[in-house]
Amino acid sequence: MIALCGCWGCTLSFLDMDERILSLTTKITIERSSLTDIKRIKRRSAIGFIEGGVANEDNIETLRHFRENCDILISVGACAIWGGVPSMRNVFELNDCLSEAYIDSPTAVPHALPIVPRHPDIPRLTTKVYPCHEVVKMDYFIPGCPPSADAIFDVLDDLISGRPVQLPKSLNHYD
Numbered sequence: 001m002i003a004l005c006g007c008w009g010c011t012l013s014f015l016d017m018d019e020r021i022l023s024l025t026t027k028i029t030i031e032r033s034s035l036t037d038i039k040r041i042k043r044r045s046a047i048g049f050i051e052g053g054v055a056n057e058d059n060i061e062t063l064r065h066f067r068e069n070c071d072i073l074i075s076v077g078a079c080a081i082w083g084g085v086p087s088m089r090n091v092f093e094l095n096d097c098l099s100e101a102y103i104d105s106p107t108a109v110p111h112a113l114p115i116v117p118r119h120p121d122i123p124r125l126t127t128k129v130y131p132c133h134e135v136v137k138m139d140y141f142i143p144g145c146p147p148s149a150d151a152i153f154d155v156l157d158d159l160i161s162g163r164p165v166q167l168p169k170s171l172n173h174y175d
């Protein structure tokens, strides 16, 4: 599981599976994840969970890397599915957002030279925040902000057990 432009709340829901994760460790091997901090997937993986939408060029590269290396890719949570809170900037021009954050903000440092930070090591923002399925094909969607640990576990357990994914309506809702 990897986090793109999100708040890590969906990743915390993943961890909220608690001891149920232990029951799965005999069946799965965790490759790249926020738990292991491994940057690249070293061998083809069965399932990739994606938190967050696509807000910069690094997110695009990471998402494509997952698509190329995972048989099944799953959007986890509102940000991955439709952009979520970060996509609220989509109604404004990117330059206006950056000015508001770094130059016109009431918390900007007084008397400091007003600049928007730019550096080769800082990923370039995309003009809009995109849901994952607008960048690569996604196979499943687990709604919620965040989805419950039960929802994530149900989907994972179905896939590992070779069953069709059938998230019950009580867990499959977009409100």
Ligand code: SF4
Residues within 6 Å of the ligand: 005, 006, 007, 008, 009, 010, 011, 051, 052, 076, 077, 078, 079, 080, 084, 085, 144, 145, 146, 147
């Ligand atoms: S869907 Fe909600 S919990 Fe998940 S990353 Fe987005 S804001 Fe955070």
